[in-house]
Amino acid sequence: xxIFVDENTKVIYQGLTGSQGSFYGxxxxxxxxxxxxxxxxxxxxxxxxxxxxxASVAEAVAExxxxxxxxxxxxxxxxxxxxxxxxxxxxxxxxxxxxVPAHDEAWxxxxxxxxxxxxxxxxxxxxxxxxxxxxNIGITAGEIAKEPTAGGPNVGIVSRTxxxxxxxxxxxxxxxxxxxxxxxxxxxxxPGTSFIDCLERFEADDETQxxxxxxxxxxxAEEEAAEFIKANVSKPVVSYVAGVTAPPGKKMGHxxxxxxxxxxxxxxxxxxxxxxxxxxxxxxxEAGELMVGVVQNL
Amino acid sequence: xDLLEYQGKQFFAQYGIPVSDGEACxxxxxxxxxxxxxxxxxxxxxxVHVGGRGKAGGVKLADNADEVRxxxxxxLGLDIKGHIVRTxxxxxASDIAEEYYASFTLDRSAKKxxxxxxxxxxxxxxxxxxxxxxxxxxxxxxxxxxxxxxxxRSWVEAANLNPDATDGAVDILTKLYxxxxxxxxxxxxxxxxxxxxxxxxxxxxxxVTLDGxxxxxxxxxxAYDATQVRDEREEDAHAKGxxxxxxxxxxxxxxxxxxLAMSTVDIVNQVGGSxxxxxxxxxxxxxxxxxGALETINNDPKVxxxxxxxxxxxxxxxxxxxxxxxxxxxxxxxxxxxxxxDGTNAAEGREILKSHESDMxxxxxxxxxAAETVVALAxxxxxx
Numbered sequence: 001x002x003i004f005v006d007e008n009t010k011v012i013y014q015g016l017t018g019s020q021g022s023f024y025g026x027x028x029x030x031x032x033x034x035x036x037x038x039x040x041x042x043x044x045x046x047x048x049x050x051x052x053x054x055a056s057v058a059e060a061v062a063e064x065x066x067x068x069x070x071x072x073x074x075x076x077x078x079x080x081x082x083x084x085x086x087x088x089x090x091x092x093x094x095x096x097x098x099x100v101p102a103h104d105e106a107w108x109x110x111x112x113x114x115x116x117x118x119x120x121x122x123x124x125x126x127x128x129x130x131x132x133x134x135x136n137i138g139i140t141a142g143e144i145a146k147e148p149t150a151g152g153p154n155v156g157i158v159s160r161t162x163x164x165x166x167x168x169x170x171x172x173x174x175x176x177x178x179x180x181x182x183x184x185x186x187x188x189x190x191p192g193t194s195f196i197d198c199l200e201r202f203e204a205d206d207e208t209q210x211x212x213x214x215x216x217x218x219x220x221a222e223e224e225a226a227e228f229i230k231a232n233v234s235k236p237v238v239s240y241v242a243g244v245t246a247p248p249g250k251k252m253g254h255x256x257x258x259x260x261x262x263x264x265x266x267x268x269x270x271x272x273x274x275x276x277x278x279x280x281x282x283x284x285x286e287a288g289e290l291m292v293g294v295v296q297n298l
Numbered sequence: 299x300d301l302l303e304y305q306g307k308q309f310f311a312q313y314g315i316p317v318s319d320g321e322a323c324x325x326x327x328x329x330x331x332x333x334x335x336x337x338x339x340x341x342x343x344x345x346v347h348v349g350g351r352g353k354a355g356g357v358k359l360a361d362n363a364d365e366v367r368x369x370x371x372x373x374l375g376l377d378i379k380g381h382i383v384r385t386x387x388x389x390x391a392s393d394i395a396e397e398y399y400a401s402f403t404l405d406r407s408a409k410k411x412x413x414x415x416x417x418x419x420x421x422x423x424x425x426x427x428x429x430x431x432x433x434x435x436x437x438x439x440x441x442x443x444x445x446x447x448x449x450x451r452s453w454v455e456a457a458n459l460n461p462d463a464t465d466g467a468v469d470i471l472t473k474l475y476x477x478x479x480x481x482x483x484x485x486x487x488x489x490x491x492x493x494x495x496x497x498x499x500x501x502x503x504x505x506v507t508l509d510g511x512x513x514x515x516x517x518x519x520x521a522y523d524a525t526q527v528r529d530e531r532e533e534d535a536h537a538k539g540x541x542x543x544x545x546x547x548x549x550x551x552x553x554x555x556x557x558l559a560m561s562t563v564d565i566v567n568q569v570g571g572s573x574x575x576x577x578x579x580x581x582x583x584x585x586x587x588x589x590g591a592l593e594t595i596n597n598d599p600k601v602x603x604x605x606x607x608x609x610x611x612x613x614x615x616x617x618x619x620x621x622x623x624x625x626x627x628x629x630x631x632x633x634x635x636x637x638x639x640d641g642t643n644a645a646e647g648r649e650i651l652k653s654h655e656s657d658m659x660x661x662x663x664x665x666x667x668a669a670e671t672v673v674a675l676a677x678x679x680x681x682x
Contacts, residue, residue, distance in 0.1 A: 076514055098580075101482050101512040102404060107441040109409050114442065141610060141642040161557020163609040166641055167665075170609070187556060189406050216557050219406045242560040245567045246576075247545070283565045285666055 002131035002148075002181040003156065003201040003208070004092055004120065005068060009135045010034045012060045012090065014081050015072030016048050024072065024096075024139050025051065031142040033135045036064040039084075057088025068092040070128065070137045075099040078124060082108045086116040094137045095123035095192070105190035112192070121192025127162040127184035130169075138184070145169045148178035152209045153298040155291060156202035157182040158195055159214035160221065161242060164284060168212050168240075171288030177295055180207040187216060195225035203233050210236045210294050212287065213278070215269055217243030222269035230276040236294045237278045240287035241266045299508045299522050302345040304387040306504025310488075313477035315470055316500045320389025329370035330363050332388040338362055339391040342369040346381040347527050354378040359391060381527065392502060396460055397490035399423050399434075400471060401505075402478040411439040411478070413471070415457040419490040445475040459493070466499025467491070482512030531575065531598055538590040540577060547572025548681040549672055550595035550604040550633065552588075554579050554618075562607045565665055571673030572681075574601045588621025593629050602676035603633050605668060610641025617643075619650035626654065634658045634675045638668035 016038025128138015
């Protein structure tokens with residue numbers, strides 16, 4: 001298995017006609033992802049490298065049976081694009097776009113939860129998701145991910161920060177450890193998918209034997225994940241939290257990455273995770289090495 | 299984006315929230331003219347992006363023009379925790395019967411908006427939260443529903459304000475919620491929210507943080523951006539559209555993605571070095587962005603060596619390599635560069651760099667190796 005997406009997932013790209021959309025949509029298709037449609041209100045009937053363009057997600061779903069959507073629409077259009085995807089009938093929405101206002105994110109998170117409880121949103125401002133060898137939606141370079149090995153042990157990755165997601169994939173590949181699914185949840189204030197959503201699924205996933213969790217400073221998502229792990233996760237978890245040396249009060253790029261009022265420090269997160277039995281590395285490489293030790297003992 | 303008090307009050311006023319009549323200025327003469335217009339007594343208030351103004355002598359009451367002249371003269375140029383006062387706000391003084399606290403912010407755990415109201419205002423809300431948490435009435439608001447007047451009323455009643463303040467508080471809080479949501483604020487805080495002896499409720503202070511991601515739908519926010527406090531390096535980077543935070547060390551850091559940039563800063567520290575900055579060139583960075591980033595780092599006299607740490611996703615390795623080559627042709631880079639390049643098109647990128655490698659430009663396979671090399675180079679060049 002894998003979580004959220006697999007070899008049967010058919011994906012619509014909202015924004016496939018744009019430069020980012022066509023580049024990454026093309027790469028995802030080359031990887032083997034079932035890229036079945038693009039959408040553009042005025043370009044229906046055309047195609048991008050053979051992928052048909054429909055006027056809306058609803059039309060694309062009706063014609064192709066797609067179950068997922070990937071959004072490469074600029075920030076001002078994201079709120080409408082997310083709702084169009086949910087109303088159009090997909091179950092899984094990946095929003096790559098960065099720079100979405102926090103009030104929009106809070107609004108569509110709650111709107112989806114209420115009106116479309118079966119729809120899972122990933123992002124915004126995330127690298128996407130890859131189930132190596134099966135499906136790659138987003139901007140991850142597929143070649144850095146090692147496919148899961150039959151019988152395992154394989155690792156599930158969940159990460160709050162884009163490039164460190166790739167880093168984690170890469171470290172595991174260098175160490176010849178397969179990956180079931182790698183989920184980049186993004187560093188924004190209201191991520192559609194949380195650490196806990198992923199931990200819960202990895203715990204239930206037969207193909208996943210251990211979990212790698214990459215966090216960063218700011219907020220309390222890592223602390224909440226630690227509590228969840230303590231109570232609900234039996235599989236070993238290895239973690240790394242970025243920003244150990246970040247000065248308080250300075251926003252480190254991500255809207256979420258700020259240590260304020262002594263809260264949200266990497267040290268506090270590390271402590272909470274270690275208290276939940278998680279092995280925490282001081283840098284991505286060390287976390288990779290810790291995972292080698294964990295996997296060898298499985 | 300943090301607003302100064304006067305900007306926050308102007309922001310509140312746009313949404314009909316009662317604030318004191320006043321005006322901002324930068325000279326003593328203007329301060330007197332404003333005081334004469336609004337009527338005495340007035341309060342002269344330093345406008346800086348830091349708390350504790352009162353204790354530092356940055357807030358003074360003046361009964362007449364001579365006192366305004368004296369206080370304005372003292373406050374302009376005052377150093378409050380490293381922030382020099384350039385602007386002061388003059389407003390008509392208010393009679394205060396009671397002081398409250400009110401705010402809206404996003405509760406990231408609950409994924410709802412959080413309103414906080416307390417009868418214990420005028421002091422740090424963190425102190426109230428610690429010492430007497432029951433004194434803060436909280437309301438979680440679903441952004442889809444918004445804040446109804448009925449909900450606002452039961453919230454106000456739960457806060458045990460003076461009953462005379464109830465109607466005024468409900469009115470201000472519903473307006474404050476509108477300002478918070480329509481204005482795309484991360485934080486709207488009034489401390490103190492006052493009840494006057496005459497029964498009116500009124501915002502005596504304003505603390506507003508706006509979401510930088512929302513500026514595309516608020517053209518007027520550009521003016522606020524101009525008053526943000528940045529050091530010279532941060533100003534230069536900001537003008538180039540780079541995510542830059544100045545630090546105190548000597549290894550210049552350029553990385554793509556906030557997480558990797560943070561991780562790079564961490565690893566430089568861990569191998570015994572000290573980073574000069576955090577710099578995230580972000581997704582979609584091209585040759586121009588990389589060149590700009592190198593220029594920014596190179597302009598920092600404290601930088602002894604430069605660590606470029608790129609993992610290709612949105613930013614492709616060959617674009618990064620071309621950017622570095624272009625930048626090297628454009629500016630004289632004084633410090634040696636160590637590059638660690640991986641991910642999308644990394645092989646093409648490394649190939650491009652190969653012909654340019656020298657003592658001043660090295661490529662390393664791992665983050666740890668690159669960090670050790672870049673710190674050693676900095677120390678060879680006199681970094682301590």
